[in-house]
Amino acid sequence: MTSSTHGDGGDRDIVKCLPAECLAHIITFTSPSDACRSSMVSRSFQSIADSDYVWKSFLPSDHEDILSGSESWPELSAKELYLHLCHNPVILTNQTMSFALERQSGKKCYMVGARGLEIVWGNTPAYWIWTCLPESRFGEVAELQYVWWFDIKGRIESRMLSPATNYAAYFVFQFSRERRGFSDRAIDLRVQLEKSGEEGAESKCVIIDPPDGVPKPYQERGDGWLEIEIGEFFNDIGVDDTLLCSLMETDGSFFKAGLIVEGLEFRPKITM
Secondary structure: OOHHHOHHHHHHHHHHHOOHHHHHHHHOOOOHHHHHHHOOOOHHHHHHHOOHHHHHHHOOOOHHHHHOOEOOOOOOOHHHHHHHHHHOOEEEOOOOEEEEEOOOOOOEEEEEEHHHOEEOOOOOOOOEEEEOOOOOOOOOEEEEOOEOOEEEEEEEEHHHOOOOEEEEEEEEEEEEEEEEOOOOOOEEEEEEEHHHOOOOOEEEEEOOOOOOOOOOOOEEOOOOOEEEEEEEEEEOOOOOOEEEEEEEEOOOOOOEEEEEEEEEEEEEOOOO
């Protein structure tokens, strides 16, 4: 590209060659990152790259239906809405699930909060208590007092997720000060489609809280929580199934305590 194509002078030549509607349509075949870069070409090109026509193409086609289940908020442009959903998960009206977008691709991300999970003895205060934490996106999280059997399951319908997308499921949690039992036994982590049963299931055993000097299986999220990847799955086009994730340790030899559960998150697995 020669120097004459930089700045507003070169851009006017481009706009003269192609109508704004055509340029906007071309940008929709790129990516949100490319659209942002295009908006920096010039002031006149910015109005095209930032248009609702472009950014509505990056939003999920059913985003209005999804957001109808959330609290009302100020009207935003399509680009403002996209960026807001990338950085601010929206709590849906049942208060047990949040929705967000993956920044690079615009694919759907969901977290099923602790209240939406099946926690064995979760409603027995001697074993689990429900509490509020300022760093949680949900109104309540589950704090483990003690159990001998650790058994948590979470489900999400595959049709809710973006099709033709490789996803990973993550267990989002914290340790409390009085934790114990998670360095003695490995937890069985499993992801599977319920209709398929064991076929195609992915499972692994992980010691959640290994001793000092042993690599930790979790990552810090930057929002005050830790996460462990439970497993990956490909959400194929046309598949109508229920994705089941489970965390289980039922040996019963050691009691477990001191884990705080925020939820299970499902987000696209991005390869760099």
